[in-house]
Amino acid sequence: MNAQTRISRRIIIRSLAIAAALPLVAGCTVGSPGSSSGGNSGEATITLMAGAQDLSDKQIAEFEAANPGIKINLIVTDPTRLNTMLAAGSPPDIVAGGALGSANFNARGLATDLTPFLEKSQVLKEDDLQPVNDGFRWDGSHSGKGPLYGIVKDWSQDASLWYNTALFDKASVPYLSETEPTSYDELLQIAKKLTVADGGTTASYGLGLEWAWTLYGPMSAMVLQQGGNLYNDDLSKIDFTTDQARRAFQWYVDFANAGVGPTSLNPLPDASDFSTFAAGRMAITQDGYWFGGNFATPEALKTVRMAPAPVMGETRANPTYSGQGWWIPEQAKNKDAAWKLMEYYMAGAPAQARASSGWGLPALKSLMAKLPQELPYQKAAYNVAQNELQYAVPLPDSPYITIDLLNTTIDKYLQKAIKNEMSVRDACAALTDELNQALAHGKEQIG
Known part of the structure; x- marks a missing residue:
């Protein structure tokens, strides 16, 4: 399972819960954004590639009832199928994907500039967009500025921590602060105290990192926190041999060797921290604000709290590792209808x-x-999240490589270092060489 598919798995799990638990507001008619190069928005079938339940059946029916003549055809996110459809010139009308990583699609001219639609919209307004949407902007060489090529559906500052106070109490470990960050080194020591072994197995993990979802995001943030950057100015070269990058890489190796949480060499069966955390078998998980949505039901775990993102260095930074949203392919046939959706x-x-x-x-x-702020944990999490907003920073997004390739290559060399097949220094050097070869190839292809 590749990284993009694993991230889609998280989205599907979240969307399933939303679709099952939440009531719908009926009778919401959306306005038309105006003309486009696509087909007739009054008689169209919108092909949407997204998570299996990004739109529930009830929501599809509601939209179709409010927009006669428009039908929705939902196909589940499949990167291979998407690439085939894009190459054939018959892409979906809407594609779900991350703002982080959109630079590659935008540099290849695959996405539609949404600015003309946004300017005419009576529903979505430029000044109402949160800054996280800027990850979908592209000025021809860098993301973060220029025209808008996608819109984020929801997001989180993904370096935040969630923890189970019952397991902290059991291990006599003080709770994490709601305002002051823990250092990554301190976090690893805390995780060791919270980890419970049972013979040759782990009865309870001290810390989960959602290893299966992303490595580039947290490592890049760790480097930023130390005042460095993984990329050069034009994002054509990456460097894991700097002191800052090696420190981040070493921390992951130390984490794995400490046996305090799942890794790709010791993965969770469902590639997600949630079920293990909810079962009281994981004390801390590094997940964004969204994770708290799991605990609003009567039967959910009640001993949960949220804490700020840990730090590696002097600078606080709590970015989004994805910023999932939707974009409209440039060759989409039904852009007007797609915009309505x-x-x-x-x-x-x-x-x-x-x-x-x-x-x-x-x-x-x-x-x-x-x-939500009704439940005590929701109010506390709201306060933590609001305070963390000041530390939201964008991560560098090179147009010459995919996030999927970054994650799988980083993991490849982490495994070598964890298994002592390579030293951390040699692994970082080899990782740098392999990624720079991929970046050079990507730059040559894009031009």
């Missing part, structure tokens, strides 16, 4: 439901007030 999903009933459930921070400023 974008409006509905990003600002209508689905967006309001996502925000009020706590499944991520909303990508629209106007929806922030809907975040």
Whole structure:
């Protein structure tokens, strides 16, 4: 299972829970954004490639009832199928994907500039977009500025921590601060105290890192926290041989060797921390605000709290590792209809439901007030999340490589270092060489 598929798995799990648990607001009619180069938005079938339950059956029916003549055909996220469809010139009308990683699609000219639609929209407004949406901007050489090529559906500052106070009490470990960050070195020591072994197995993990989902995101953040950067200025070269990058890489090796949490060499069966954490077999998990949406049901674990992102260095940074959203391919046939669905999903009933459930921070400023604060853990998590917003920073996004390739290559050399097949220094050097070869190839292809 590759990294993009694993991230999609998380989205599917979250969307399933939202679809099953949340009521819908009926009768929401969205406005038309105006003309496009696509087909007739009044008589169209929108092909949406997204998570299996990004749109529930009820939401699809609601949208189709409010927009006669438009039908939705949902196909489950499949990177291989998407590439085939793009190459054939018959892509989906909407594709789900991360803002982080969109530079590659944008540099290849695969996405539609949404600025003309946004300018005419009566539903989505430029000044209502949270800064996280800037990850979908592309000025021809860098992401973060220029025209908008996608819209985030919801997001989280993914370096945040969630922990189970019952396991802290059992191990006589003090709770984490709600305002002051723990250093990564301290976090590893805490995780060792919280890890419970039972013979040759681990009865309870001290810390989960969602290793199966991303490595580039947290490592890049660790480097930023130390005042460094993995890339050069034009994002054509990467360097894991700097002191900052090697320190981040070494920490992951130390984490694995300490046996305090799952890794790719010791993975969880479902490639997700949630079930293990919810079962009381993991004390801390590094997950964003969205993770709290799991605990709003009566039967859910009640001893949960949220804490700030840990730090490696002097600079606090708590970025999003993805910023999942939707984009419209340049060769999409039904852009007008696709935009109507974008409006509905990003600002209508689905967006309001996502925000009020706590499944991520909303990508629209106007929806922030809907975040739940009824339960004690929700109020506390809301306060932590609001304080962490000042430390939200974008991660570098090179147009010459995919996030999937970054993650799999990093993991390859982490495994070699963990198994003592290579020293950390040699692994970082080899990792740098292999990624720079991929970056050079990608730059040659894009031009």
